[in-house]
């Protein structure tokens with residue numbers, strides 16, 4: 031059995047190339063205005079009574095804009111701060127449903143400034159700032175917020191042209207997954223495109 035957790039951060043000196051993108055398709059997804067919170071089913075009535083709203087498209091509760099966030103703190107996830115350079119990583123995999131080769135994406139960043147080739151891939155991305163959300167729409171239109179039964183949550187999920195969801199459990203954690211890196215050869219199949227983000231960003 032491979033110890034997957036230990037190889038999630040891997041050192042690599044990479045060439046920056048422009049990834050090949052799918053033909054542009056408008057993403058139907060819109061980011062809900064407000065702050066997404068993680069409310070267990072048993073606590074939904076209490077969250078609702080405090081003013082939380084339900085977004086049925088992504089199956090998440092959120093705090094609408096203009097409402098005090100402090101009273102929802104128990105349901106707010108911690109943000110992670112990423113410092114630039116921040117990359118869109120792209121690779122491809124065969125769809126589990128239609129077997130066609132399909133592009134897949136994730137966010138990547140350098141784990142440490144000291145090791146300038148060291149890259150970390152972000153899985154189960156649940157929230158990005160609006161600027162980045164729009165960059166995904168343009169550069170990775172098949173990568174958008176969606177609910178998956180397997181995770182029982184919504185996150186940025188890759189989608190095949192056939193409509194199948196290619197979940198992060200497979201892409202990042204299964205040994206065959208394109209973002210589960212076991213060797214330098216596998217890493218070389220990943221393209222990193224610098225998103226030219228100038229300031230640190232907060233993600234979940």
Ligand SMILES: [Zn+2]
Pocket residue numbers: 125126127128129130132190191192193194
């Ligand atoms: Zn497919």
